[in-house]
Structure formats: structure tokens, C-alpha cells
Amino acid sequence: xxxxxxxNKQIDDFNLHAEFKVSGTRCGIFGSSGSGKSxxxxxxxxxxxxxxGRIVLDGIPLFDRENKINIPPQQRRVGVVFQHAHLFxxxxxxxxxxxxxxxxxxxxREIAPExxxxxxxxxxxxxxxxxxxxxxxxxxxxxxxxxxxxxxxLLMDEPLTGLDEALKMQIIPxxxxxxxxxxxxxxxxxxxxxxxxxxxxxxLVFSDGKLRQHLPTEELxxxxx
Amino acid sequence: xxxxLTPQDMEAISLSVKVATAATLISLPFGFAAAYALVFARIxxxxxxxxxxxxxxxxxxxxxxxxLLLLFGRSGILGPVLQFLDIxxxxxxxxxxxxxxVVGFPLLVRSxxxxxxxxxxxxIQTAQxxxxxxxxxVFSIILPLCARAVLAGMTLMFARSLGEFGxxxxxxxNIPGVTQxxxxxxxxxxxxxxxxxxxxxxxxxxxxLSFIVLLVSEGSSRSLRTGRRI
Numbered sequence: 186x187x188x189x190x191x192x193n194k195q196i197d198d199f200n201l202h203a204e205f206k207v208s209g210t211r212c213g214i215f216g217s218s219g220s221g222k223s224x225x226x227x228x229x230x231x232x233x234x235x236x237x238g239r240i241v242l243d244g245i246p247l248f249d250r251e252n253k254i255n256i257p258p259q260q261r262r263v264g265v266v267f268q269h270a271h272l273f274x275x276x277x278x279x280x281x282x283x284x285x286x287x288x289x290x291x292x293x294r295e296i297a298p299e300x301x302x303x304x305x306x307x308x309x310x311x312x313x314x315x316x317x318x319x320x321x322x323x324x325x326x327x328x329x330x331x332x333x334x335x336x337x338x339l340l341m342d343e344p345l346t347g348l349d350e351a352l353k354m355q356i357i358p359x360x361x362x363x364x365x366x367x368x369x370x371x372x373x374x375x376x377x378x379x380x381x382x383x384x385x386x387x388x389l390v391f392s393d394g395k396l397r398q399h400l401p402t403e404e405l406x407x408x409x410x
Numbered sequence: 411x412x413x414x415l416t417p418q419d420m421e422a423i424s425l426s427v428k429v430a431t432a433a434t435l436i437s438l439p440f441g442f443a444a445a446y447a448l449v450f451a452r453i454x455x456x457x458x459x460x461x462x463x464x465x466x467x468x469x470x471x472x473x474x475x476x477x478l479l480l481l482f483g484r485s486g487i488l489g490p491v492l493q494f495l496d497i498x499x500x501x502x503x504x505x506x507x508x509x510x511x512v513v514g515f516p517l518l519v520r521s522x523x524x525x526x527x528x529x530x531x532x533x534i535q536t537a538q539x540x541x542x543x544x545x546x547x548v549f550s551i552i553l554p555l556c557a558r559a560v561l562a563g564m565t566l567m568f569a570r571s572l573g574e575f576g577x578x579x580x581x582x583x584n585i586p587g588v589t590q591x592x593x594x595x596x597x598x599x600x601x602x603x604x605x606x607x608x609x610x611x612x613x614x615x616x617x618x619l620s621f622i623v624l625l626v627s628e629g630s631s632r633s634l635r636t637g638r639r640i
Binding site for chain 1: 530532533535536537538539540541542543546550551554555
């Protein structure tokens, strides 16, 4: 994966400026709350339009203000897992899982539903209403649903925030197995050093809407210790 | 007291139900679109649009009826076009449907709008990032998540249509068997010597119909889920 980003966005008094290139498969975006992490994620997913700049993923421009390119979110193939699972309450687990897969062109369906169901151990849940799932089950279904849309880039916005320590430790192996099995490039957004250490190889450090550092995760962890 | 209904009353009841059903069903797609535009669309002059949608709610129904006459009457704005197409609206059941639709429209839009505003926007963003385009999101996410509100709006509008009087009497008249709905028949009975018991019978029918509508609405909405975050 090669992601090239150079964008600016002004929201009231807050200004985000992000300029970086990421070529690894697991990159973290680290910063305190209000540092611009989530704004950047919304911009990358196409859910928020930057004021200027460009975003290029594997040579394909997703956004380019100068050339008036702005690929809509539904055509970007950039998957998003939000902090809250946001499973569709009117659909059962199986229909939630297949929501994105059914909307993916057959030629792009590189991941089979059966393999995701197996890796995430979702078989017993398929017919259940999503309102009956536990917090961990909900996040597994949300992850499966996003991965089944076969994204070229996976964005995870604090997916483990709000889960207790035991639940986090249960989910992380599932996450790693999915990422290892399908080699999906990941941008993992978090304000937790522990999660960044477990999930990423290099990391972008943001504060006050600016990129302050781009360094290997181990260096950030070593510096923090 | 025995409930006694004449064949003419039965026609008025049947016509009321037909007019209310037609007005509600015809208004539904427009009401949904108006609510969608008010909640999700970025359109210039939104407050003006909102005001126009809500106007029939605050205008006296007689004024609405008069404006409809100015629009659809023989010498009205659309009069020549309607005459050319050989379509007669005033003093027909079509006029009763239009009057009910216009008067009840704000109630329908208001209810659907409240339902749409209650949908967590991240459901829609999630659907978008999963590949759902505009119409797809409307039918697969927005409509199911505000189905209760749509049903509530339809119920309100249906009930309002059943009781519509002012606009209807102006544009549709009070022709038994043709445009006479329950409120118009009650009005006629109250102006007829000895018609009190007949008027009361129709009042009871009106109460029963409204109650049935509420029961049906309540029963159906229980089986639908709201747009809460999971």
C-alpha cells in the first residue's frame, strides 16, 4: 500500500494540516483527543471534504482539489470501523455482515464470507438480532462487515475504546488474524499507546491538528518509556 | 340509543375512508422526499421551503380551500390547462383528496422529519463506506430506521383527512354520494330539523374509525425498531 496525503481542513477555530506518505501495511495515528485524528479519518474515508490538497491511494487519486477529483465514499473502497460498532439494528447479524459484500462488484470480492465467519467465530451468531449481542460480539461483527466489503484500506477509529481490558485482549487476536489472513492495509487510530504498540508497525503522531512525528512504533514506545 | 345509519351515511363513511386513504398514500412519497430534503439535503432557502411545507398547518382550512379554488377553479391558474386536458377537479372527489392531502401534508412531513432526525448519522456514513449509494441508503437504512415515524405520520394524516371539513366544502362541495364525507354529512344533519340523532350516529362512527386507526398504528409500530445506536 502507498498512501499519499496532503490535506488542509478548517473547522471553526480548528485547523488540520496533514502531509505524509505511508507505505507500510499497519500504520497508527496517535494523538490525544482533539488532535485531529478522527477528522483525518473522516477525510480519508470521504465523509468530510478537505478545503485543499490531495489524497492518493496506490496511485489512484481519491481527492484532488486542483483537478476537481473527489471520489464519493461508496466508491473509494476505504473501509471504516468506528468506535461504536453501528450495526444496523433492523438487520440480523448475517445481513449486517453481508451488507457491504453484496454492494461490492463481484470481480472485487476477494474475501469469502465463510472465511470471515470462521476466523471471527461468528457462525453461532448469524441468525441473531444485533440488539442481543455483547460488546465484543458487536465489534467482531462490525469488523467482519467492513472487511467483507473488501476494502483497499481499512480505517479503524478507536475501535477498542470503551471496551474493558479483558474484552480488548479477546478482540485483538481476532483483529490480527483477519489482518494477517487478508493482508489489508490498516490505519489504526488510537490515543492508547498500548493499542498502538500491539497493532501497528509505524505511527503518525498528531497534536493540535498538525503531524508532529512519523516514526517506527518501537521508537515511540521506547521514547514514552 | 341505537346506531342508525342510512345508505347515504354509509356512502359518506366509505367515501371518507377512500379519500383519507388516497390522500395519505398519494402524499407519502412527497412527504418522505420533503422530510429528507429538510433533514439531509443542503438546499438554498431551506427556511422558506420549511415555511411553505408547514403553512397549511397554521392557515385556516377555508383559506387553503380558497387558494385551491384559485388554483384549480375554472378560471383559476391551472383552469385553462385542466380544461384543455378535459380534467374536472372542483366539486369532484379529486378535489376532496387534494384538500385532504394539502391540509394533512405538514403533519406527515413533521412526523417523518422527527424520525429522520433521530437516526444516528454514523449509520448512514457506515452504509456509505460499505458501498451504498444515495437511493440505496434511503431504502436500506433511512426508511427502515424511521419506519415508525413514517407510520405515525401516515396515521396522523389519515386521521386529519377523516376530519377535514373547511377546505373540502369549498373545493369539493357537499354532494351526497359524490363528495360528502363524514364531517360534511354531520354538518348537513345539524342544519336539518330532527337530524341530531343521525349526526350523533356519524359522530360515533367517526370516533370509532379514529380509534381503530390509532390501534392499528400502535400495533404496527411495536413490530418496528427505532434508529438507536447498536
